[in-house]
Amino acid sequence: MPRDVDMEGGGKSDWVRITSVDGFSFMVLRKVAMGSGTLKNMLSSDSNFAEALSGTCPLQERAVVLEKVLEYLAYKNTYEENGSKDDLEHFEKRVPPEIALELLMAADYLES
């Protein structure tokens, strides 16, 4: 259910779709997805990548990992801009240790 909201970003959808290898898809705000270096390159308007044109990034990650990555990106988006980091929640507590290794590899790939 992509909402086609025209934003100043050249008429592109404000939301992007990220799909996992096991068939789940996640809708995230474009600026949240931009927190990852790799996704940013994929979605960059300068490039002619299929991902940029369709606004969909298929990633070779399991949904459970991908969900956590996107959760982190949202967390980063929330806290990176506002200056006070005193009330920072500890994201570490939200990562189940059993996916930590897989998450590390995903994080490494996505440059987040």
Place this chain on the structure above:
Amino acid sequence: MSRNNVRGPTSALTEFLRESGITTALVTRRVRQGQGARADPQQPAAGPSNADGENAEDGSAQDAANEEYNSDKLDESEDENPSAKKKCKLSKKAAEKAKAKEKAKLKKKKGGKDDDSDYEDDEDEYTALSKSMYAKTSPAKPPVGSFENCAKCEKKFTVTRYTVAANPPPGFLCHDCAKATGTDPFKKPALPRKRKNPQDKRKVVNFDDKELPSLASMCIKIISNHINDVEALGNIGQVNLDEISRVLARNRSMTCENAPLLYDIQNTKLTLYDATKLTPPAFCTLASLNPGVESLRLDYCGRINDSALSHWSGHLTSLNRLELLGPFLIRIEGWKTFFQSHPQLTGFLITQSPRFDLSCVESLVENCPNLTELRLAQIGKMSDEFLPHIASLQHLEYLDLSEPSSSLSSEAVTRLLEAVGSKLTHLNLSSNDLLDDTVLTEGLLPHAKKLSTLILKNTPELTDSGVASFFKGFRSNPPLHHICMERNHNLGDKALKALLHHSGKELRELNINSWKETGNEPLTTIGNLAPQLRTLDVGWCRQVDDFVVKAVLEGCQNITNISVYGCNKLTINCPRKHGVKIRGIETNAI
């Protein structure tokens, strides 16, 4: 104590002393006696054991005071004892008693000191009485309007609210005498100073942007916390592997069990940042599981021994760079066998190895002529005799001979630099406290052509003008990238100016910690003259102020770290910039 008998809460000791009849007045007098004795050296030491040293009454004021005092102090001898015999008998007893009191007094003083340690007194802290014991307040002042005899001129006078207690006590002074002593009778009693909160006393401010931790770093932390549940790390990449090794070291949680997670048959480079818990068999395992390793660095490898090293000799055949921190247990023979089996060694870097001696160096130089990196830091047996051997290593680029137990001599180092200086890029001769300017002017100046890193910490013989003339004449060498000359107290303006002039435009890292005499003006030029600077340490350079930091922040675009411990001229208004860590702002202005 006070006139109105209202007392605040007192400590158990005070209570005890009061019950024992030890009053503040007594203690004060005793102290006065101590001062009197110091003032008049001819007087036999008026310590408590000198009960028999009662002074002959010769009428001098000093003696009179002392006598009065002495009699006060030794309670029994208050009335000059009529018979010498009795006095003799008494004196011992008195001495004992006085001794006990002295002890109590000391105790009390000590207690008082603890309480009042924050008051800044101009008196010597160790002899000063605690505030409450001052005679000024303690002996009851006669009521205003009554008559009193002056303690000095013995004239009768009227007590007013401005009447001053005689110093030294006891008694009070008439107006004239009070004036003569120079004390201001109208001075208001000083308000009790507020005690500083210990946390506030030394407030150090660090400007440190907290970066949001990256997801990868968080994962690494989680993995490290659960490292013992991990069966294999899989393909997480060399950088992450190294990062995990680093985090494990930080927690000191690398053990024989989890260390193999970092091993791989394809590893060519392996770094364990804290190998404290690895035993000699674990080091053998390391060699067996990483047969292809070429560069090996082990920090805190205190338990490595000859057996492990000889195992390496057979298994780590492609090893060409070895860096060890703290291989204490390796014996001379162990080193020699290792060198013999590794003639291809290009890097040998060890720190703290007390058994490494001259014969080891001979063996190293003989077997491994291709060495480009050599570190023999904190080697107990290091001496000038090592240097001729090192001089025959023709390919040396990195040389670290820092912190030997006894310093190398300037002549020997100069000769070494003549031989190997031309290729050196990194030189560390820290804490060789005999090195003087000749090492720079005769050793480095004519021979060093490629040097980019110079580390000379704590070499107190270097002089300001010597270092200045070195940098002025150092035209043969391109600008240095990294200069660390901390704890050289004699260096200052001239050295800094010449240094910045020679190397400023390429300088990445500069440490002039403790150049305490450096003036404000040359410090302010750092920002302009060293635009590439990334790390700067100007700790304990007393003239560093907000403008020096401002110039650095504006002039050096890549600066990330500034250390300013002990720069008291900085204020809380010290400029700051996003992404730049400024550490150690310590100011009274906060």
